[in-house]
Amino acid sequence: xxGLAAQTIFAIVIENLTKDYGxxxxxxxxxxxxxxxxxxxxxxxxxxxxxxxxxxxxxxxKPTGGTLQVSGHDVQTESSKVRAVMGVSPQETAVFPxxxxxxxxxxxxxxxxxxxxxxxxxxxxxxxKVGLMDEAGRRVSKYSGGMKRRVSIxxxxxxxxxxxxxxxxxxxxxxxxxxxxxDFIMELRDKGKTIVLTTHYMEEAEELCDRVGIIDxxxxxxxxxxxxxxSQYSARDLxxxxxxxxxxxxxxxx
Amino acid sequence: xxxxxxxxxxxxxxRRMYREPAFLFMIxxxxxxxxxxxxxxxxxxxxxxxxxxNIAVVDLGAAGNATWSHQFAQALISTDVMKVQYFQDNLTAxxxxxxxxIQGVLLLPASFDASVQSFKSYPSQPAEWxxxxxxxxxxxxxxxxxxxxxxxxQQTFENAILGLKGSAxxxxxSISSPSLVRVQSSSVFDSFAPGLFAFASIYMIMMVAQxxxxxxxxxxxxxxxxxxxxxxxxxxxxxxxxxxxxxVQVLLVFLCVYALGYHPVADxxxxxxxxxxxxxFALCNIGFGLITASIARSAGAAxxxxxxxxxxxxxxxxxxxxxxxxTAQTAARFVPAYYVTDALTSLFTRGAAITSQAxxxxxxxxxxxxxxxxxxxxxxxxxSVR
Numbered sequence: 001x002x003g004l005a006a007q008t009i010f011a012i013v014i015e016n017l018t019k020d021y022g023x024x025x026x027x028x029x030x031x032x033x034x035x036x037x038x039x040x041x042x043x044x045x046x047x048x049x050x051x052x053x054x055x056x057x058x059x060x061x062k063p064t065g066g067t068l069q070v071s072g073h074d075v076q077t078e079s080s081k082v083r084a085v086m087g088v089s090p091q092e093t094a095v096f097p098x099x100x101x102x103x104x105x106x107x108x109x110x111x112x113x114x115x116x117x118x119x120x121x122x123x124x125x126x127x128x129k130v131g132l133m134d135e136a137g138r139r140v141s142k143y144s145g146g147m148k149r150r151v152s153i154x155x156x157x158x159x160x161x162x163x164x165x166x167x168x169x170x171x172x173x174x175x176x177x178x179x180x181x182x183d184f185i186m187e188l189r190d191k192g193k194t195i196v197l198t199t200h201y202m203e204e205a206e207e208l209c210d211r212v213g214i215i216d217x218x219x220x221x222x223x224x225x226x227x228x229x230x231s232q233y234s235a236r237d238l239x240x241x242x243x244x245x246x247x248x249x250x251x252x253x254x
Numbered sequence: 255x256x257x258x259x260x261x262x263x264x265x266x267x268x269r270r271m272y273r274e275p276a277f278l279f280m281i282x283x284x285x286x287x288x289x290x291x292x293x294x295x296x297x298x299x300x301x302x303x304x305x306x307x308n309i310a311v312v313d314l315g316a317a318g319n320a321t322w323s324h325q326f327a328q329a330l331i332s333t334d335v336m337k338v339q340y341f342q343d344n345l346t347a348x349x350x351x352x353x354x355x356i357q358g359v360l361l362l363p364a365s366f367d368a369s370v371q372s373f374k375s376y377p378s379q380p381a382e383w384x385x386x387x388x389x390x391x392x393x394x395x396x397x398x399x400x401x402x403x404x405x406x407x408q409q410t411f412e413n414a415i416l417g418l419k420g421s422a423x424x425x426x427x428s429i430s431s432p433s434l435v436r437v438q439s440s441s442v443f444d445s446f447a448p449g450l451f452a453f454a455s456i457y458m459i460m461m462v463a464q465x466x467x468x469x470x471x472x473x474x475x476x477x478x479x480x481x482x483x484x485x486x487x488x489x490x491x492x493x494x495x496x497x498x499x500x501x502v503q504v505l506l507v508f509l510c511v512y513a514l515g516y517h518p519v520a521d522x523x524x525x526x527x528x529x530x531x532x533x534x535f536a537l538c539n540i541g542f543g544l545i546t547a548s549i550a551r552s553a554g555a556a557x558x559x560x561x562x563x564x565x566x567x568x569x570x571x572x573x574x575x576x577x578x579x580x581t582a583q584t585a586a587r588f589v590p591a592y593y594v595t596d597a598l599t600s601l602f603t604r605g606a607a608i609t610s611q612a613x614x615x616x617x618x619x620x621x622x623x624x625x626x627x628x629x630x631x632x633x634x635x636x637x638s639v640r
Contacts, residue, residue, distance in 0.1 A: 080482060084482050086480075095472075095474065098273045098274050099269060107266055111478065111487075112482060139273070155477075
């Protein structure tokens with residue numbers, strides 16, 4: 001599978017995933033295997049099918065065809081087991097504006113049944129990692145867009161999940177905050193977590209990802225480590241790779 | 255379902271209640287302001303009592319040839335301040351009394367005719383009399399009824415039936431003393447007050463619907479459903495939070511109406527059952543809110559759709575319903591709020607016992623309809639989330 005050793009344990013296995021919205025095929029026969037402790041980047045322009053793939057992995061969207069497995073559990077038939085091992089930060093900054101940053105994170109800790117004894121220290125840890133310790137007591141409605149996204153990431157990680165799905169995790173963040181999130185993601189990888197992230201930022205993918213999958217019009221058009229892809233297409237960066245594959249810049253849209 | 259998850263979600267709703275001004279206004283301040291507005295507008299308007307008193311006569315000797323009891327009833331009618339309705343049994347009459355349809359019940363014993371006849375035959379020989387007792391039940395919520403009816407009944411019996419010119423030193427028939435009356439005054443507000451409890455609660459439909467649609471719009475609902483929390487956890491969180499909010503509403507409205515002069519005649523048990531009925535009604539409103547949220551695609555649409563459930567309850571089931579036609583009042587029987595207001599009127603204003611048929615029927619209807627509507631709401635909402 002994608003050149004990986006046969007004994008590799010896969011955190012996520014997607015086979016022939018298809019998702020149709022009426023006449024529009026958002027994901028078209030996508031197959032992908034992501035081993036444990038890998039940071040995997042799903043790259044592509046808006047509307048290419050990245051978020052649909054993430055939503056299928058979370059069980060939020062029922063695929064039209066294909067199968068998805070997370071930690072060996074089928075997403076459709078064993079959804080409760082899948083949800084228990086996975087932390088999700090969606091594309092929209094889905095937070096409760098009337099709660100403080102800390103209360104939002106505490107709430108999601110409770111939803112993941114994090115024991116009360118460890119919840120407090122867990123919340124402190126993730127709030128510190130996303131750089132919001134000093135702002136934890138303020139209501140999220142007063143936060144900037146970047147701060148809301150950081151809280152959203154903290155909400156996905158408070159239960160210390162084995163698998164993390166981050167949909168556009170650093171959109172709208174200042175460079176300093178983005179760097180802090182990158183460091184946090186690297187730290188999670190070092191701890192053996194599997195991370196799947198979608199991004200527009202090529203430098204983010206190159207910095208963080210062990211492998212990337214480039215997706216366009218719902219199809220996986222390239223897969224490999226950033227270095228492999230750059231070498232394969234004699235490209236300066238991943239943006240160049242995308243241009244060579246599609247004839248468009250990644251931010252021009254699908 | 256895990257209770258700690260439901261409680262965590264309930265806590266989130268409680269925080270919203272006191273942190274979001276619009277939410278706080280609709281749930282707490284609006285009912286309080288409305289109650290105060292009605293109380294100050296109508297509280298001083300007295301004299302709404304009818305000059306004619308409707309009483310029920312239950313003639314336990316009616317199976318025989320009860321001529322004196324019939325004459326007694328006719329004599330009461332001829333006073334021009336009494337309207338008499340015959341009831342077959344005491345239970346039905348008590349139910350009508352507790353619902354405020356009549357102001358008193360006169361229970362004539364089977365031996366009534368024999369007692370009167372014995373007096374007529376031996377007016378000065380008490381040893382020959384057949385003694386009996388007439389029982390009189392009165393509306394505890396009407397001080398005028400309590401003051402006027404016993405004396406009219408007593409005088410009519412002595413003068414028209416026994417033919418006495420003044421009070422007799424002894425009679426074969428004793429008329430029981432009615433219960434003590436605690437109500438100090440009666441006003442239009444007294445008849446409005448029970449309806450305010452249901453009125454305060456029905457806006458919960460809009461709040462629940464808006465809450466869920468807003469959470470769906472900003473993505474947090476989807477985010478919650480990809481955690482191990484189930485739809486049941488989410489909905490139970492709402493049920494817990496809104497039940498508590500419903501109880502707070504009931505207590506606040508009660509404090510307001512009490513401060514404005516509406517003093518329920520119910521005892522502690524009656525008050526508790528009244529609060530229970532009003533709180534259970536919150537389940538119904540949560541159910542309607544969930545149904546609304548499952549239909550509406552946005553918070554704005556939820557506001558509009560919620561009026562489909564809110565308006566019938568408002569016009570047919572609260573104090574507003576008092577002014578409706580008989581046809582509309584018949585339609586009101588299909589609205590849960592009607593039974594809440596009816597039960598609270600029976601308990602708080604009429605002083606009905608918690609075991610009275612009227613109260614138990616209302617409690618049963620409110621509980622059953624609330625549970626059914628809640629279950630329908632849960633199913634509809636679950637289907638819309640997944």
